[in-house]
Amino acid sequence: MMMLDDTMTALADPTRRAILARLATGEARVTELAEPFPISLNSVSKHIRMLERAGLVTRRVRGREHILALDPRPLDEAARWIEDQRKLWAWRLEALEDALKEDQRHG
Template sequence: MVENDSHTLDTIFHALGDATRRAMLGELAVGERTVGELAEPFTMSLAAASKHIKVLENAGMVRRDVRGRTHVCSLDPAPLMSADQWLRMYRRFWTDRLDTLERLLRAEDAVPPPPKKPLPGKEGEKR
């Protein structure tokens, strides 16, 4: 089971590791898009866009529906939830560390500074 989860996360993060694919997911979060619509902002061929979409499909984040000669893609957010659950563990880790740092800094600010010692030399002498 752990290996399966690890493989799934590897596939998800691999798919998310490319800016073009992340942008495509952003478009699909708004609504369905054809392969041509997903390719358009990147001035890439339909074949290149299709390769990116295939990676997203393999990660389970995109569904492709063939309607005649048109391929329509839609977002399946469930795998993103798996990645978010994994990331939450680290979010808690950093939140706890930052909360501890904040407490330490506030405690340090609450302690008055020690009185300043006079500089060595003769009293009353101008410098």
């Protein structure tokens, strides 16, 4: 469950989601990822570290370049959890609807 918590925390921030969206199109250097954001390179690096801790991003060092890539496996785990929750709540809401209909028939 800890990895899921880390994934959800990482996804909670729009900057980190934008970084992931960019990495979904292919690998990128840290400086490339930082370009579109009106924040310091240090701030972008902190966002990237959080994505790495969540397992969403992998880093490869080539000389002085740090090349990042998306690892979608934690997203798959989050998607499964969300789908399980959706099914559970759909079942619960259906049961509630049935109970309310039964009350209306007898009330």
